[in-house]
Amino acid sequence: MSSxxxxxxxxEASELLAARSIHAEELLDSQLDNIRRRNDELRAFITVFPGGERGRxxxxxxxxxxxxKDIIHVKGKPTTAGSKxxxxxxxxxxxxxxRALKESGATLTGKTNLHEFAFGVTNLNPHFGNCxxxxKRDRISGGSSGGGAVSVAAGMSCAAIGSDTAGSIRIPASLCGVVGFKPSYGLVSRDGVIPxxxxxxxxxxxxxxxxxxxILASVTFTDGAGIASRRDPRRSGRNxxxxxxxxxxGIPRNILEPLEEDVRRRYEASLDLAEREGARLMDVQLENPQAMAAARSIIVHAEAASYHRELLRDHFKDYGKDVRERLLQGLLIPATTYLAAQRVRRKLASSFRGLFNRVDLLLLPTTCIAAPRxxxxxxxxGNTSMDVRTALLRLTEPFNL
Structure with a gap:
C-alpha cells in the first residue's frame, strides 16, 4: 500500500483524497517513510519536516x-542554500x-538539496552530500534543483518546487525521468527566494x-501584481x-548536434510520433546560439557576484571550490561587458520571439546526454568531447534569455 x-x-492523490479513498495522513506517511529509508544514500533532502508543514x-x-528547494524560504525553518x-x-x-502552496492546502515535506547557491548543474555538494x-546511484541527479527531482522520482514527495536560471529544473528532471516545467520569467513570484x-x-x-x-501553475501563477491566481484546474476544464x-x-537544427546516440533515438521517435499525430515538422534556425550562451554566462556570473560580494569577503573559505571560483570570475566582469550582454540579450530575445510567427512550438531534447557518472x-x-557542465547546459540555457 505504501509504495x-x-x-x-x-x-491522482487529490482525486482519492476528495473521494475519501485515502487519508492525508497515510499519504504523507508513505512519503516520509521513503525519505527515512532512502535519504541517507540519495541525499535528496537537507532538512526534513518530521510531521510535515501543513497548509491551512x-x-x-x-x-x-x-x-x-532550499533557497526558498519557509517560515521558521532553516534556509541553507546548500552552503555552510x-x-x-x-x-x-x-x-x-x-504562501500560495499553503493557502491551497499543500503539506511541505522538507527542504531539498541543491548545487550550492544554485550555481551549478551537477548537484555535487561538498557540504550536504552529492545528490x-x-x-542509478553512481550517476548524478543533475542540478541545481536535483534534490527536488530525486524527491519526486523516489516517491519522497508528490511534487517539488525548484528554480531555473539556465536549466536547473529541466536538467535534473531529464536525468531523473520526471517532468520539469520552467514557466516564463515572472509568472511565479520570486519574493522570498535567494537569487x-x-x-x-x-x-x-x-x-x-x-x-x-x-495544477501547480494554477495555484502559484501571479496576475502581474504578485497575487496568485487561485484557479482550480479540476473545475476550469484547462487540463x-x-x-x-x-x-x-520547429526543429532548431543549428543547435541540435551533437547528441548522444540514445538521446537521438528517443528524440527521433518523438518526432515520428508527433508527425503521425498530424503535426508539421519545420526546420528553424536560432540566431547566434554562441552569443546566447555567452550573454547568459556573463549575466549570471556578474549578477551572482554582485549578490555574493560581501558574503564572499566574510566567508571566503566556507564556499565550495567550484562556486567560489565562479563568483571570483564574476567579480572580474566589467560593467561595460555586463551591459553589452544585456543589450545582446534583448536583441536575441526579439529575434527568438519572431520564430513564433512561423511555428507554434520548438521541440528539442532537454539534454544531449544521459546522466553522467x-x-x-x-x-x-558522438565524436565530440565536452565538459559535463557545457553538455548539460547546451540545450537549455538559450531559453532563459
Whole structure:
C-alpha cells in the first residue's frame, strides 16, 4: 500500500483524497517513510519536516506532500542554500510561492538539496552530500534543483518546487525521468527566494505528469501584481490534452548536434510520433546560439557576484571550490561587458520571439546526454568531447534569455 501511495501523481492523490479513498495522513506517511529509508544514500533532502508543514487552506492541493528547494524560504525553518555560508539562518516569513502552496492546502515535506547557491548543474555538494540519481546511484541527479527531482522520482514527495536560471529544473528532471516545467520569467513570484541571477531566475515545478505541473501553475501563477491566481484546474476544464494535428513544430537544427546516440533515438521517435499525430515538422534556425550562451554566462556570473560580494569577503573559505571560483570570475566582469550582454540579450530575445510567427512550438531534447557518472569531468557526445557542465547546459540555457 505504501509504495502505491508514494507513486501517486498530484492529480491522482487529490482525486482519492476528495473521494475519501485515502487519508492525508497515510499519504504523507508513505512519503516520509521513503525519505527515512532512502535519504541517507540519495541525499535528496537537507532538512526534513518530521510531521510535515501543513497548509491551512482547502484548495486543490489539500493534503498533497510537496518538497521545497532550499533557497526558498519557509517560515521558521532553516534556509541553507546548500552552503555552510548561511549556517543558522532561519527566515521569519514564507516565500510567496510557499504562501500560495499553503493557502491551497499543500503539506511541505522538507527542504531539498541543491548545487550550492544554485550555481551549478551537477548537484555535487561538498557540504550536504552529492545528490544521487535514484535510478542509478553512481550517476548524478543533475542540478541545481536535483534534490527536488530525486524527491519526486523516489516517491519522497508528490511534487517539488525548484528554480531555473539556465536549466536547473529541466536538467535534473531529464536525468531523473520526471517532468520539469520552467514557466516564463515572472509568472511565479520570486519574493522570498535567494537569487542566483535576478534577471534570469524563474520558479517552477518538478512533477510526475504534465497535468500535475498545470495544477501547480494554477495555484502559484501571479496576475502581474504578485497575487496568485487561485484557479482550480479540476473545475476550469484547462487540463485537456493538446491535439497535435495541424501544430507547427520547429526543429532548431543549428543547435541540435551533437547528441548522444540514445538521446537521438528517443528524440527521433518523438518526432515520428508527433508527425503521425498530424503535426508539421519545420526546420528553424536560432540566431547566434554562441552569443546566447555567452550573454547568459556573463549575466549570471556578474549578477551572482554582485549578490555574493560581501558574503564572499566574510566567508571566503566556507564556499565550495567550484562556486567560489565562479563568483571570483564574476567579480572580474566589467560593467561595460555586463551591459553589452544585456543589450545582446534583448536583441536575441526579439529575434527568438519572431520564430513564433512561423511555428507554434520548438521541440528539442532537454539534454544531449544521459546522466553522467558522479566523478565524470568530460563526456563523449558522438565524436565530440565536452565538459559535463557545457553538455548539460547546451540545450537549455538559450531559453532563459
Amino acid at each position: 502505491r501511495l508514494s507513486a501517486l501523481t498530484v492529480w 487552506g482547502g484548495g486543490s492541493l489539500r493534503g498533497i506532500p510537496i518538497s521545497i 555560508v548561511l549556517h543558522g539562518y532561519v527566515p521569519r516569513a514564507d516565500a510567496a510561492v510557499v 544521487r540519481n535514484p535510478w 542566483l541571477s535576478w534577471s534570469l531566475d524563474s520558479i517552477g515545478f518538478l512533477t510526475r505528469s504534465v497535468r500535475d505541473a498545470s 485537456k490534452p493538446l491535439r497535435l494535428k495541424g501544430l507547427r513544430l 558522479l566523478n565524470a569531468v568530460r563526456v563523449a557526445v
